[in-house]
Amino acid sequence: MGNSLMNYLNSRLKEAKAREYGNMHEAGPVITISREVGCNGLVLARLVAERLNKNLAKGSWNVLSKEIFYESAKELDLDPEMVRQTFKKTDRYVFEEILKAFRDKRYKSEERIIKTVKEVVRTLAIDGHCIIVGRASHIIASDIKNALHIRLTAPLGYRINTIMTNNKLNRNEAIAFIEKVEKERATFRKALKENNLHEDVFDITINRGSFTNEQAVDLIEFAVEKKGILHEFSPRIEFH
Template identity: 85%
Template sequence: MGNSLMNYLNSRLKEAKTHEYDNMSEAGPVITISREVGCNGLVLARLIAERLNKKHPKDSWSVLSKEIFYESARELDLDPEMVRRTFKKTDRYVFEEILKAFSEKRYKSEETIIKTVKEVVRTLAIDGHCIIVGRASHIIASDIKNALHIRLTAPLGYRINTIMTNNKLNRNEAIAFIEKVEKERAAFRKTLRESSLREEFFDLTINRGSFTNEQAVNLVEFAVEEKGILHKFSHKMAFH
């Protein structure tokens, strides 16, 4: 990951932590994207950010996904891969055995890792002007009013072809990849949902097999306008 992106992420987090949000109506705006494997969620997220930045040049929308693990790992002084693995496992005893392999100084419990990742996601969501892809962000940010929660789906054939192309895999390998990653994502969402006690819900579900990238971006832009997640912030900006 480029240093510029990490520096940006760190500065955003520091700025966000200096603000107090007694009224959650001031939080955001944020867009979360949950997706089935093979829906090219990151591709769509970047196109949405590009459209929003072009239409609202005073704002600066960013796309975040794996960066969440990097920032969480930095705060925990752990390897990002160790943080990621915590949410892929289902056996808590396995969690603890893996983590105990670290020296006492760097040992972090599963609960601490989960809490840190949640805090990073939530801080970024509250700070706003970001599109968070995955990381159960739709659960963590479910109480933020100025948010649009999107779910991307697609027929299995579409998703297999996407994975075959993106990852240079044959059909059987692509199917195995989809099954593996879907299980990991389900475990991640379950872990966050159990710890936050929030339900999953979405404002908009898009079938990636039915719409081109441009059409999908148009749908998201329409939803952003109709839900009005930018209105409060546009109104504020007009007085500066």
């Protein structure tokens, strides 16, 4: 991850932690995107950020996904991969991890890692001007008024073709990849004690098989305007 984005995360978290958020009307604006595997959620998120920045202010919106693990790892003084793997385990209590707790002074409990990731997601969502892809952000930020929560779906055939193209896999490999990642995401939500998607939280659901990228961005921009999540905020320039 580039230094500019790391600097952005550091400054935003420091400022957010220094503020009081008793009134959720002052939080955000934030856009969360939950997606089925193979919906090109990150691609769409970057296009949305580009559109918002073009129409509002250059560099004011940022897309966050894996960056959540980088920032959480920094706060915990751990390798980002260790944080990521915590949420991929299906067997949460393995003997090797118990031994590691005694060997490694930097060992952090699973509970602390999970708590830190949730805090990072929530702090960034509250501070706003970001599009958070995945990480159960729609659940963590469900009480923020100035938020737009999006769910991306698509027919299985569309998603298989997308994974085949993006990852250079054959059909069977793409199907196996989709199943694997969906299980990992379910494990992530379970670790956060959120076993379902909370579909009632989503403001709009977009079928990626029915709309082009540009059309999907048009729909999201329209929803941003109609829900009014930007009305109380003036855009700000963060970094280049």
